Amino acid sequence: QKEVEQDPGPLSVPEGAIVSLNCTYSNSAFQYFMWYRQYSRKGPELLMYTYSSGNKEDGRFTAQVDKSSKYISLFIRDSQPSDSATYLCAMKRTGNTPLVFGKGTRLSVIA
Amino acid sequence: DAGVTQSPTHLIKTRGQQVTLRCSPKSGHDTVSWYQQALGQGPQFIFQYYEEEERQRGNFPDRFSGHQFPNYSSELNVNALLLGDSALYLCASSPDPNEKLFFGSGTQLSVL
Numbered sequence: 001q002k003e004v005e006q007d008p009g010p011l012s013v014p015e016g017a018i019v020s021l022n023c024t025y026s027n028s029a030f031q032y033f034m035w036y037r038q039y040s041r042k043g044p045e046l047l048m049y050t051y052s053s054g055n056k057e058d059g060r061f062t063a064q065v066d067k068s069s070k071y072i073s074l075f076i077r078d079s080q081p082s083d084s085a086t087y088l089c090a091m092k093r094t095g096n097t098p099l100v101f102g103k104g105t106r107l108s109v110i111a
Numbered sequence: 112d113a114g115v116t117q118s119p120t121h122l123i124k125t126r127g128q129q130v131t132l133r134c135s136p137k138s139g140h141d142t143v144s145w146y147q148q149a150l151g152q153g154p155q156f157i158f159q160y161y162e163e164e165e166r167q168r169g170n171f172p173d174r175f176s177g178h179q180f181p182n183y184s185s186e187l188n189v190n191a192l193l194l195g196d197s198a199l200y201l202c203a204s205s206p207d208p209n210e211k212l213f214f215g216s217g218t219q220l221s222v223l
Contacts, residue, residue, distance in 0.1 A: 042217070043203075044201070046211060090153075096208040099146075103152055
């Protein structure tokens with residue numbers, strides 16, 4: 001079993017839809033949870049950064065962490081064609097430890 | 112303020128050759144990490160440099176080596192290239208080893 005599981009998609013939605021992206025993980029030591037957006041042939045861009053359980057909102061983006069279920073989510077409201085990208089979840093333990101990434105979910109928002 | 116810059120953007124090599132990739136961290140950042148991203152996969156951690164020393168290493172063979180210079184820039188060297196080394200190599204920097212990572216656009220390496 002991989003430490004971080006993420007459905008690679010692809011996921012295709014109409015413009016204006018609410019998008020839900022998810023990851024599960026097996027290592028209960030993970031404390032920091034991130035979502036990165038990666039456009040084609042570009043490096044990952046940090047979207048959301050959360051510590052432990054709870055919700056965090058930033059504009060159209062909401063990140064949720066449920067440590068009891070080992071499940072994290074990213075919601076995108078009022079999705080736009082410019083949101084079309086691959087979304088990577090990532091997580092790490094406390095201290096100087098490396099990020100562990102999911103495979104990424106490829107999202108297409110159709111105008 | 113320039114972000115993380117990497118060079119070259121693309122590189123084509125043949126099996127058995129050696130390659131050097133370069134990275135300049137974001138201004139104010141002293142920690143550099145390298146990741147390998149194969150097609151359709153998430154990035155995999157190679158190693159981290161801080162204060163010119165390798166601080167952590169992922170599950171990569173000794174063919175992968177690196178260096179950090181006094182100005183915090185870094186190099187990734189890969190010897191005896193294999194076809195399976197074809198990937199996007201990402202450099203990320205942070206203001207200290209425990210902080211958020213900011214990635215560059217990567218170097219696309221193709222091994223033929």
